[in-house]
Amino acid sequence: MIDSLWQDIQYGFVQITRRFKLSLAIIFCIALGIGPNTTLFSMFNSLLLNEPAVMAPEQLVSIHKYRPGKEGLPTFTYPDLVDFNDQVSQLEGILGFSYQSASVSMPEGPEMLPVEMATSNFFDLLGVQPLYGETFHRQTSQAPGSMPVVVLSYSFWQQRFAEDKSVVGRKIKLNGSDMTIIGVMPADFTGALGAFGSKMWLPMVMMNIIDPDSPARLISRNDNWIIPVARLAKNATLESVNQEMATIDSKLQAQYPETNEGNTHRAVPYSNIPFIPETARSMVVFGASLVVGLILLVACSSVAALLLSRATERRQEISVRLALGAPRYRVVRQLMIENLMLALVASVVGFIFSLWAVVVFKQSLPAEIPFQLSLDPSLDANMLLYTLGAAFLSSLLFGLVPALQATKTDLFSALKEQPQAGGTQVQSSKLRSFFLITQFSLSVFLLVIAGLTIKGLHNSVNINPGFDATNLLTFKTDLSLYGYLDDEKTAYSQRLNHELASLAGVESVVISRTPPMSGDKTATLVSSFNEAMEAGEETRTFYSIITPGYFATIGAKLLRGREFTLDDQSYLSPKVIINQAMAKTLFVGTDAMGKYLSVPSSDDAFEIIAIAENIANSSIGSMDEPYMYIPLGQRFDHGLVYVVRTEQDPALLIDNVKAKIAELNPDIALNMIETMTDTVSRSLFSLRALAIATSGLGLLALLLATIGTYGVVSYSVKLRQHEIGVRLSLGAQPRALVFMLMSSGLKLIIIGCVLGLGLSFVAGELLSPMLSGVGPRDPLVFILVPLFMLSLSCLAIYFPARKTSRVDPMLALRYE
């Protein structure tokens, strides 16, 4: 058995090296088909499947909070977490953490970095030891600010301190506060969720340096901001935990009916990525897998079609083996081993391709994500299994049908043939047609999706956002974090405002809570007052806080009324500016100017002093949402964004702005300093990524289909060389022969296109709501894609056909 397998492998090797060009083409196709699959899997692998590097990860469970009518999410309020942790006996304990960012003093100046706030039992419950120094532990004092320590991640230690072991005990500044470095974690430890790591861990009680609202957050049973992970106690099961949690829930509900009514907590199997709801996660996984699966299918049918053509050429060899008494399964096995060898090489190539693709993907991620994504594809057991599985599956997909077909020959006639002689009937053309049609319809399908997405992107880029995005620079700072009191904040802001405005090249400076296209939205409920000052029905609206001159600075238009002035900043006569959409929804049929609004969190009536044109406040898609603007003095908030209009390219001013701020306070880090054009392009990140991914995959499918067609046509034309020689010797026109050779292939391609368009109609219906200004049957895309396909495949058919029709008839006939 081993001996005969070895024979098959040896022979497979001979075949592969003998037909080197064909083998290369097959490896290339399958590698291109497997590559996107391994790329996707390696991402899933590091995001979803990798266990965190902690003690006994199989004992970990996630905990979901269920609120009435909502899907369970892994969130906890801090007091609930403390209560559960104290009361539950079926769990070893519950730890909690939260991703935050902080300004960290770095050699080149302060930088905003992702940090993780963790409960004091975090390291003990995970059962991890530091590489150097120590970690923090459960402490009796829970007083805010009582543990000014940090534990560094290995990567941050490497990057910031160049692996200096004496760093333990030194101080590092976070948001202007001194923190003592007490330890460094080992390289493989990234926290409680495999891929979502941080630069460092801080005790939860230090939340006050991260978030000025933290005193309130640490006692609120409304504010769900903590991600829980728990460890099962000895002999506990999910059921026993949940029984106990239910009793604790009912106790808490009785105790805090206002906040906890209807809320339940349940332990669920541990997940690496718990904060994305199950349904969304499976949809993403399914959608992405479907697309890359289709690519593999295209690649496999391309290769299957090639192999079917090749099998015709191999008919003699296979018949001889069968005539000599090889059982059919042996010959099939031999062919399959050959295919598997090709697929294995291809999957290694595909894996290398995916290493590269993941690097590219990581580089293209937006800079501002609140955690450190460790997406490092490595050849671990999962990956190895997957790669082998993909190779095995694809060799079955592309090889089994051709192998079965090849071993079903009529021995008597096959053995009578002269090797290489003409007259061989082109076999199995039905199956080959099936594969060609499949790959064409799938390619058309993928290309149409790509076309629709590109068109959507194009539309989004070209929509007028309602303001002038050129020559704008924005950055964010949060003064509350640096110990400023309210009065000091105002003074500082005014001073900064003044200093910035006087910088050379700056036209004007305004402050806004959420500048255009930032992606942030804050909602509130408002109602309009009628003539009798009776409040009407409440509607949801979004709002921002701005300073005078905002509209002029961003280049937006006020349709009626005026900008805020410094006088409007007082609380005495609150003013508001609303956008057109809000005027339309709240004041149907009446003039909104001079009317009043009520805002729930305030007792005052806000007077409407202007109506602004709709602009893209949070994103391109938000143009038509109701929106209002409140002057800064009326509702002071932390985390404000400075918007600077410059005379020239705003990127040139970034260094000057940083220097100015460092002059005022060297600890302050600027969050997200970027030009508005970058903000706009970042806001289109997901759409652009989708467009790039789908068009890349679509073109890949097209390439594969073209290679497949070219190969198939070359082979079948070669097999018809004798026939063509005869026809030529009888006086046929080469041009007519080209047409004859092309017509059968073209027929299949057209059928494939039509089927692909049918599939695309369905996809169009699903996609078009997500794309601005693109109908489900966008005529441009639905005409261009098949035309493009057709012309390309005509070339793929034309060249081999022409080559053969030009052959010297004597040469073709001499094979006899």
Next chain:
Amino acid sequence: MKNKKQQLSPVINMQNIQKHFSGNGVETLALSGINLEIYPGEYTAICGPSGCGKSTLLSLIGLLDGASQGSYQLNGADVSSLNLNQRSAIRNREIGFIFQNFNLIGDLNVFKNVELPLVYQSVPAKERKERVEAVLARVGMSERMAHFPTQLSGGQQQRTAVARALVTDPAIILADEPTGNLDSEQGNAIMSLLDKLHGEGATICLVTHDPRYNNYAERQINLLDGKIISENITDSSVRLNKKSA
């Protein structure tokens, strides 16, 4: 040295065999009413004009194809209604083929080509080597074991094919126009090789067009339009005379 055939049971025993081809709208009755017995050690030639069904008959004997009707016993066992894999196994053990177009596998060298039937029999590697070397010595190809078919002359290719047919020690060797693609000198060499094998006790069934070679066989079966019309038995002494002539 040779046993009298009457005392033995036949290797091949075909009764009332009929074969027709159908497909592509054409019905062809290639063979009908064939009764044929071939005894161990016999050298039989099947003769007849082109298209009379010689190759078809040989393919039925060799189990490359199944008869449409009739019974067929090979070495006393009924083989009329076997499935593909069973037929494969019998071909492998009982039958050696020699084709007009040699049908060597181009990607395998001489040794590997000859070894192939033994591989399918799962003969251990060491024994395979011994047997292949022995049979190559018998056909005079010991010097060319590492050559690939394209590096051989037509006659050498055919001798390799003969070695491949012999290596399993089959009950019968079937040769369909083994000299058809060879010049007369090479053809003669192959015919004398077959003759030598016959002398050593092999059972051979030969199809040939060439009247010069008919007389090598001790028995001639004449086909016409798919039927056996006559049979000549040549005396051994006559046969030897003809050969030396």
